[in-house]
Amino acid sequence: MTTKDRNDITPDNSVDFVEQKLRDIFDVVPVSIQPLKGHVDQNFLVEIDNAKFVFKLKEMKEGIFIEEFKSQIRFMMFLNGNGFVTPTIIPTLNGQMYHQEGGIIHADFHDSNIILLSQPRHKDPKGKYGIIDYGETIASLFLFDVAITVSYFMMISTLDDFIERGACVLAGYLSKRSMSTGEKKAFFVCVCAAYCRELVLCNKDFHVQGRQNEYLMTSMATGWPQLKKLRTHPEEFHAVFEKVLDIGE
Template sequence: MSEDNDMLQNAGETIKPFVPMKHLPHLVYSLYGLTMESCKEMDSYDDRNYHVIVKGHSENPYINHTLPDGYVLKILNKMQSKNPIFVEAVHALMEHIAKKGVSIPKIMKNLKGETMSLEKIYHSENIQDSTPYHFYLVRLLTYVPGVTFFEKPTLPRSLYNIGKSLGKLHHSLEGFHHRFFDNYKFMWNLTEVERLRDFLVGIQDEKRKALMIEIIDAFTKEVVPKYDKLTKGMIHGDLNESNIIVQDCPVQDSVPQESRVCDVAAIIDFNDVALSYLVFDVAICIAYMSIKCHEMDQKDVGGHVLAGYLSERSLNSTERDVMKACVCARIAQSLVMGAYSYYMDPNNTYVLNTAARGWPLISMLWEIPKSDIDARWNKIIEEYE
């Protein structure tokens, strides 16, 4: 297994695992000593994630009692499966922030006492000598019960609470270091925006393709030269509405469900963590919350997220200055890679989830002068203060 820290996807390459559902019960039992009762695949861009409910007792000495809420079986994509040190580094990071009191999934050990294993998985239900296969890294984590923010209304105070939780997460990440991340290159890190040019083949509309090129050019010109002025640190890298488990804030019994403010109960999915720039994490969060938003003006989302984040941590003038470019770059990144993934695998319709609202949003945001967006967000921040 390679220990190369470069896990950048190449154009023309499909990296999502092929895993017939028929193989999963044997995989769960042979690796973890658990008998699968039910299994539901969860949405994912590049990996395979399954919510697994088990029955009976555990035959695993490292799992004393089975959990009624079940587990998440994670089968990593082809790129990340090449490097077990990546998973070791992610596990170390998760243990670090768990000790700081952040609520996250717990990593389970397999029958051999290991937190992961490289498994030969056949790409067909009927295994013959000629059946294609690949080796993928397999992990098991506890399933965090609850509702994701995807299922909740996008309200100003909820966005504030999410921004605040991101600030707390960044505090918890302070002091963490793993040598793997020092030279780690990952396609979804905003530092790789320039590489999006290689994946534009998935966008058929020439006007949309031209817009993506314009945003890539702007990021390369306006943000990249300022890296030395941005605060470096470990980031989550994918704080979207499906990776945030929420709960209603207390004392809202008389408030209608669609008007209830929620707070963050847990953060999940740390597969996109990287040593990068903290402002990127804030921009990524704003990008996804803006795409999700139906209930209020999408242009205001950034102000509420920023207000919450700034209640915990500060951003310097350069970080505030590049925020809009970073938000738009992340939306562009999601649109380009989603279109490319669908172009390579039309069955992977999950990757199109961003497109329906993402294209109108990016077109609208990009046309608004940065000064107008900054003024709008600053006014919201001042109102909280």
């Protein structure tokens, strides 16, 4: 985790992070990676099999949306097709002209939506589990999905250990997918937002239903005190989670 201001969303990723992304996105092992100067993005000179490329990292911040980025790519391709010299975009493994930190997310992934099967479908560990409830599924950032998931597993924990429990969930996630610097910086805010979303919806449903609901009562009973602790003592969250987030570097 870098020591930069949390509000600074300029990319600040390490060479190791870039190397891992090159493996994940392009399935290549670079010979060398050298940082280059950049303004609001981060650039690296990458050498692969005696060829050199520029690997660009850009945060999707306010005022810069994915459709605008697509327009930039289309414009470069148009100019290139008409004889002008422009950067050549190298497609990713899945044939895309860019890689973004988002896609289809479940948005409601918690213990009640994970089913342990009595008879596994196949030998792969994933065959032991089933996932249900796709009513919240949406195209969004992967960051939101993991923040929602972490918040849910924190809510079913006690006030004494909910931060550590959430960190364990994140550690498992990071064993399968690394997070960008921008995602790490926004993670705490997204977890708090996930708490707010769940608690506000639970409060609404509780009053609308006008009756005792064990599911709603459980979330509200643990969620509000935990959210208050996150608000009044955020340093406790950062002290635990930043150790875990460093794993993703």
